Amino acid sequence: MGVLLWRGFDFDSVMAQCFGNYEDDCTKGKQMPVHFGSRKYHFHTISSPLATQIPQAAGVGFALKRDPARRGRNCAVVYFGEGAASEGDFHAGMLLASTVPSPTLFIARNNGFAISTPSSEQYHGDGIAARGPGYGMHTIRVDGNDVLAVLGAVREGRRLCIEEGRGVLIEAMTYRVGHHSTSDDSFAYRPRQEVEDRKRIDNPISRFRLFLESRGWWSAEDEERYKEQVKKQIMQAFKRGENLPRHELKEMFTDVYSGEEPWTITEQREELRTLLQKYGKSWEPWRSELKKYKGEGSEFMS
Numbered sequence: 430m431g432v433l434l435w436r437g438f439d440f441d442s443v444m445a446q447c448f449g450n451y452e453d454d455c456t457k458g459k460q461m462p463v464h465f466g467s468r469k470y471h472f473h474t475i476s477s478p479l480a481t482q483i484p485q486a487a488g489v490g491f492a493l494k495r496d497p498a499r500r501g502r503n504c505a506v507v508y509f510g511e512g513a514a515s516e517g518d519f520h521a522g523m524l525l526a527s528t529v530p531s532p533t534l535f536i537a538r539n540n541g542f543a544i545s546t547p548s549s550e551q552y553h554g555d556g557i558a559a560r561g562p563g564y565g566m567h568t569i570r571v572d573g574n575d576v577l578a579v580l581g582a583v584r585e586g587r588r589l590c591i592e593e594g595r596g597v598l599i600e601a602m603t604y605r606v607g608h609h610s611t612s613d614d615s616f617a618y619r620p621r622q623e624v625e626d627r628k629r630i631d632n633p634i635s636r637f638r639l640f641l642e643s644r645g646w647w648s649a650e651d652e653e654r655y656k657e658q659v660k661k662q663i664m665q666a667f668k669r670g671e672n673l674p675r676h677e678l679k680e681m682f683t684d685v686y687s688g689e690e691p692w693t694i695t696e697q698r699e700e701l702r703t704l705l706q707k708y709g710k711s712w713e714p715w716r717s718e719l720k721k722y723k724g725e726g727s728e729f730m731s
């Protein structure tokens with residue numbers, strides 16, 4: 430999400446995707462929350478199945494290289510965790526990018542955990558970076574908790590990627606201080622003290638903040654003021670996004686596949702039409718549910 434925010438994706442767009450309201454123009458309410466995507470900011474929709482994005486990115490890099498207007502100017506970039514790097518798709522993408530070759534920047538965030546699986550159970554070699562030379566790929570391992578070091582590594586990786594027209598692997602070493610998700614209690618598999626220590630001592634946000642403070646460019650007051658301001662903006666966007674209607678119900682069936690619509694989708698749409706015509710106006714759970722959609726499902730009931 431940081432990449433998207435940096436490119437200009439605003440809080441209203443974040444909320445639109447999370448609530449699946451009609452402003453979510455990329456996934457139109459069909460994706461899980463936080464699976465952002467943006468045509469405007471050239472950001473492919475995040476997908477739940479781990480690592481599928483890796484060979485896709487290698488393909489995008491190849492497409493960029495085949496386009497005379499973009500060759501030598503653009504590259505594809507893909508992000509994944511050390512857990513995802515255990516999937517076959519990681520190797521498929523790396524092989525494709527190194528042999529074709531395709532200008533793709535592979536950024537592995539090694540945060541020590543894949544939900545509850547520690548990285549020590551993920552590989553027996555030297556992490557993800559050690560795999561790069563095996564594919565003949567330029568590889569950089571960087572302290573992922575050092576913001577400026579990451580900036581430098583990514584700049585250099587991007588330069589190599591574009592100038593040489595081939596893949597580059599970056600492994601950013603870090604530590605996940607939060608739980609994996611709201612349904613995860615990470616203190617069940619790691620000591621609370623370890624997390625508290627990391628938060629205080631070796632954390633990209635606290636380290637960068639200390640750096641800025643040491644230069645006199647930031648202070649505790651700036652921090653408080655900024656947090657307050659951003660919190661307000663987020664809550665405003667939250668309330669707005671929560672109250673906007675969802676896309677029209679018919680959008681559920683669009684953009685699922687490209688090209689000709691498969692018969693399964695046509696059949697499901699007709700099944701919904703039959704059910705809505707029968708129960709849509711009379712069965713209470715559906716009556717109030719339909720109010721959440723633009724047009725209240727009228728396209729199926731007239």
Ligand SMILES: Cc1ncc(C[n+]2csc(CCOP(=O)(O)OP(=O)(O)O)c2C)c(N)n1
Nearest residue numbers: 477478479509510511512513540542543544
């Ligand atoms: C193919 C597949 N297997 C399992 C999962 C369930 N799952 C979701 S996130 C996750 C851990 C991912 O860990 P990692 O790649 O290290 O990324 P992190 O979440 O730590 O950033 C797992 C196992 C999934 N989404 N897809």
